[in-house]
Amino acid sequence: MNIALAHTNKKNRFQKRKWLPYLLVSPYIIFVAVFVLFPVIFSFILTFHKWNIIAPMKFIGVDNYTRLFQDRLFWISILNTLKFLLLHIPLQLAVALFLAVLLNQKIKAVSFFRASFFMPVIVSGVVVTILWQQLLGYDSGIINRLVTAMGISKVGWLVNPDVAIYSIAVMATWKNVGLYIILFLVGLQTVPTQYYEAAKLEGATKWQQFYHITLPMINPTIFMVVILSTIGGFSLFIEPYIMTGGGPLNKTLSAVLYIYKQAFQYYNMGYSATLGFFYAFMIMLVVVIQKRVIEKEV
């Protein structure tokens, strides 16, 4: 009898304990449900509605999706973002790798240089952007003062529609390159030194060592840097928002800035959510393609 009772109690306790893991992970599940799942589902529902936040939502079917394909400005913003990425990613990759290789050498004050290059990453994006806005000013910017002192005519870094997006790309590269230098440094330090010694014995030049040993060995890092730069580049916002407001002539209007404007300037929440979903899908597609291409190369 007692044995049977004890067995039942044990079984009950065991059944009760089955809840414990769920209870322990519940804070995380609640967090994800409230701050991730709910906003995503709600945004998806929004894509089928017209809503200005204060008036009740109005169901409009797929009108927002139809509008998206006819919205010239949205496609301009996508094109601008791609232009930005076209310069930003190779530049970021090349500069970060070059500086990482330099900082991987046995030079004096290497820690100081590493810290200096990383500094812009930890400084607020807004501060950096305002600083660059002053540097690149047309009339009063320091860069143009130097340019005119050399007898060259002033450059409209931020006011010339053909130049502005590239100025922003250079600025964004300067801001973020420190992070990628660190990633490359980690990658470079994992390359076994024996490979270089063997190559040296075979008479390989520095360039040959770099091309045939370093590059293949740090391929996973290159892949990571490309993916991170792509995602970071696609979310271009602070720089055009502060420096140019999307101008001149919408040439620096990034997709995220346009989505923001739709949501928080015009209160087109439904349309903005539609743009957001479409854009997220685009980024996913680009990253998947990049992954396939780079994996093939490896």
Next chain:
Amino acid sequence: MVYPFLKNFLSCIFFYITIISCNNKTDTNKELLFWCSNNKDEITFSKNATDNWNKLFPGSSVHMQPIPEGQSSEEVILAAVVGKTTPDIYANMWQGSVEMYAQANVLIPLDTLKGFLDFIHQRCDSNVIKEITSSDGHIYQVPWKVNPIMTIYNKTLFTQNKINDVPKTYTAYQQAAEIFKNNNKNSQPPKRFGYTAVKVIWYERLFNFYTLYLAASNGAPLIVDNKAAFNNKPAIEVFRFLQSLYTNEYFSRENSAASSDPFVIQTIATKWTGPWEISYLNRIPDRNFDFDYYVPPVPDDHVGPVYTYADPKNMVIFNTCKQPQVAWEFIKTLIDKNGDLQLLEISGQLPRRKELDTDPFYGDFFTKNPMLLPFAKQIPFVKGIDNCESIVEVLDIISQEYEACVVYGKKTPEKSIEDAEKAVNVLLAANK
């Protein structure tokens, strides 16, 4: 082992919900909440008015607090509306936002309150009342104060450059700008005749295109019967005039730097701005230049008074207010004759009151503050913004064309205005 824990957990949640519920404002709480702007002078003005009211009517007390901090007051109000945490009374509402809130039924129609119409007709001209009347025929806002946008100019720079008369027409303005440009060819940093914001943000157009459009058109609207009404001669002339200022490099295409005011450092001689600059410039220590104001420039063949943008800020009562009649009685004390004098004396801002410049009640104030008198004289010739729910998008469409035509000269004024008209009509039809 688990059940007691679960029981405690649920008890905590229940306790928390109870506390939250107790914190909600109930009908028994009769204190009215009044939000003013977070401008120092306006806080003083509002505090004085609230203290006086609370002394006189302790049974219907008002609690004053500045609007919570945010990127802009418009955003804070919107968040409050969404969260249903609006105050009972809000002073400093931009006129262009009112229609959106009125359509969303979050404002009290003030014309339904006892004594409102009589009071407002005594205080304001009929054109002001017409301007603030919503598309549904109700009035949701109390016209409170205005900051007429005028041309400020650096008198010292004008004298140095031998510009003897203030340039009031487009041709005169261009001629003065040419003189200024030639005289300052080699200056470092470069000097320009004027500056106005170039950013493609809707509100910036209020202080250049819209101000000059009102001046050129004798105060014509942008929207009539839910259709664009700005494809006309004045709008085209304004675009052409402004375009010439950039083509001839009288104005800079650059966004003004956040750190320095080009008017203060004297790299520009003119700009379009409001009376708030007076106290700001007067506070600058060792300022080595004089300044003054005049009306915005108009086309050479302009006839009649010169209108300008009022930059109006009004008061509203939200529908969360349990005692709208009491709220209105309180607002009356802010905008009666004495309240308006207090506003002038404390903040130097102009109440939107008829005959402000000639009323002897305010005579002493204007004798002591002569620079504000031209602004008071301008009050009969100021306009706010059209009552259109999509006015922000309308101004943004104009901004796009403004940048293409005026700043970069990529389009003719005629084509730009026509394209803006088409885009606005598509927008208004879609939002109907």
